[in-house]
Amino acid sequence: MRSSDSTTIDVPESKKDVPESSAIGKGKAPLVAVVVKQRGGWKRGVAIFDFLLRIGAITAALAAASTMGTSQETLPFFTQFFQFQASYDDLPTFQFFVIAMAIVGGYLVLSLPFSIVSIVRPRAVGPRILLLIFDTVALTLNTAAAAAAAAIVYLAHNGNSNTNWLAICQQFGDFCQQVSGAVVAAFVSVVVFVFLIFLSALSIRKP
Amino acid sequence: MRSSDSTTIDVPESKKDVPESSAIGKGKAPLVAVVVKQRGGWKRGVAIFDFLLRIGAITAALAAASTMGTSQETLPFFTQFFQFQASYDDLPTFQFFVIAMAIVGGYLVLSLPFSIVSIVRPRAVGPRILLLIFDTVALTLNTAAAAAAAAIVYLAHNGNSNTNWLAICQQFGDFCQQVSGAVVAAFVSVVVFVFLIFLSALSIRKP
Numbered sequence: 001m002r003s004s005d006s007t008t009i010d011v012p013e014s015k016k017d018v019p020e021s022s023a024i025g026k027g028k029a030p031l032v033a034v035v036v037k038q039r040g041g042w043k044r045g046v047a048i049f050d051f052l053l054r055i056g057a058i059t060a061a062l063a064a065a066s067t068m069g070t071s072q073e074t075l076p077f078f079t080q081f082f083q084f085q086a087s088y089d090d091l092p093t094f095q096f097f098v099i100a101m102a103i104v105g106g107y108l109v110l111s112l113p114f115s116i117v118s119i120v121r122p123r124a125v126g127p128r129i130l131l132l133i134f135d136t137v138a139l140t141l142n143t144a145a146a147a148a149a150a151a152i153v154y155l156a157h158n159g160n161s162n163t164n165w166l167a168i169c170q171q172f173g174d175f176c177q178q179v180s181g182a183v184v185a186a187f188v189s190v191v192v193f194v195f196l197i198f199l200s201a202l203s204i205r206k207p
Numbered sequence: 208m209r210s211s212d213s214t215t216i217d218v219p220e221s222k223k224d225v226p227e228s229s230a231i232g233k234g235k236a237p238l239v240a241v242v243v244k245q246r247g248g249w250k251r252g253v254a255i256f257d258f259l260l261r262i263g264a265i266t267a268a269l270a271a272a273s274t275m276g277t278s279q280e281t282l283p284f285f286t287q288f289f290q291f292q293a294s295y296d297d298l299p300t301f302q303f304f305v306i307a308m309a310i311v312g313g314y315l316v317l318s319l320p321f322s323i324v325s326i327v328r329p330r331a332v333g334p335r336i337l338l339l340i341f342d343t344v345a346l347t348l349n350t351a352a353a354a355a356a357a358a359i360v361y362l363a364h365n366g367n368s369n370t371n372w373l374a375i376c377q378q379f380g381d382f383c384q385q386v387s388g389a390v391v392a393a394f395v396s397v398v399v400f401v402f403l404i405f406l407s408a409l410s411i412r413k414p
Contacts, residue, residue: 086369090367090369090370091367091369091370092361093358093361093362125412129408129409129412132404132408133404133405133408136343136346136401136404136405137401139343139346139347139350140346140350140397140401143346143347143350143351143354144350144351144353144354145354146351146354147350147351147352147353147354147355147358148354148355148357148358149358150355151300151354151355151356151358151359152358152362154299154300155300155359155362155372156370160297160298162293162297162298163297163298163363163372163373163375164373165362165370165372165373166371166372168370190347194343194344194347197339197340197343197404198340198343200408201336201339201340201407201408201411202336204408204411204412205332205336205411
């Protein structure tokens with residue numbers, strides 16, 4: 001009992017007697033706070049970069065969907081029974097591309113609030129894991145659409161003599177150009193998604 | 208100076224006088240250790256599941272590559288100048304498929320040691336982040352190969368009347384079946400990769 005009393009009395013005494021130690025104590029507290037803030041700040045920077053990348057990916061995905069969706073060309077000559085016309089919905093793969101890229105664009109818009117939550121609370125892990133999981137699914141959909149359309153665009157450009165599939169880009173040059181542009185935009189979006197997943201993986205990690 | 212001396216003496220005194228407090232301190236230590244061990248055990252289970260999934264993905268990826276790589280069919284009739292034959296290397300997309308799936312299979316084999324490191328040291332974050340990042344890249348390659356081949360297989364099955372690309376599966380039925388099987392195996396590998404990324408994301412998280 002005596003010893004516990006003496007300690008409780010000693011603590012204020014030492015504070016009064018040795019002001020340097022209390023100064024060190026006070027000096028340490030902000031130092032720790034600065035370190036914590038810095039860690040939060042590093043994650044906040046990643047979160048802001050994540051937000052900007054998402055806006056870039058939205059642009060790329062919606063540009064891909066709309067470029068493909070508006071691609072059609074009507075040749076200036078026609079016979080009595082037939083008018084030569086190419087449109088994206090002549091090929092099921094291009095229809096899938098438009099739908100998939102619209103879904104990816106919509107998902108990216110819906111993911112922006114979660115990205116904002118990561119900026120406001122840089123150390124919260126929940127929203128980032130949620131974003132990483134859904135980003136992975138969206139990446140798969142986006143890559144599938146881009147690669148399938150790329151395979152068809154390649155065929156439209158070069159044809160294939162072994163299977164007697166002729167190139168159609170000699171006739172429908174503008175159509176092919178527009179479709180190729182859409183595929184390139186989709187691959188830009190794929191690259192942005194891979195970066196987004198890298199960033200999420202690095203910032204989920206314990207600091 | 209006097210006060211600091213008195214505090215250093217008081218601390219062992221209080222330990223001797225009040226053994227209950229030290230007992231509480233000892234009681235707490237094993238409790239914490241048990242919790243830590245349990246957390247490690249949960250992560251170890253995830254790591255073992257990760258390893259098994261990787262072996263499944265290796266099987267699927269190499270099966271896809273070899274099925275596609277051995278796919279060829281020679282029709283039993285021929286003209287004086289021409290023998291009807293279909294092989295995977297008639298179509299550039301299928302060549303890309305074989306190469307990409309072989310790369311994915313090779314990467315998966317090389318990733319097994321890192322997966323074993325995660326089993327041995329369940330709380331190490333480094334190998335898991337490394338695996339997550341490379342898994343994402345491999346997923347993109349795998350999805351691109353699978354989707355591009357699927358687009359061509361769809362065309363081979365159904366043809367396209369708008370572009371005058373005729374279906375070749377009426378003639379080369381066995382070839383088409385083999386190629387379709389390879390595409391299915393590649394999509395199985397894609398699904399396994401998505402699961403692998405989910406598992407990595409959940410286990411990188413601070414317990």
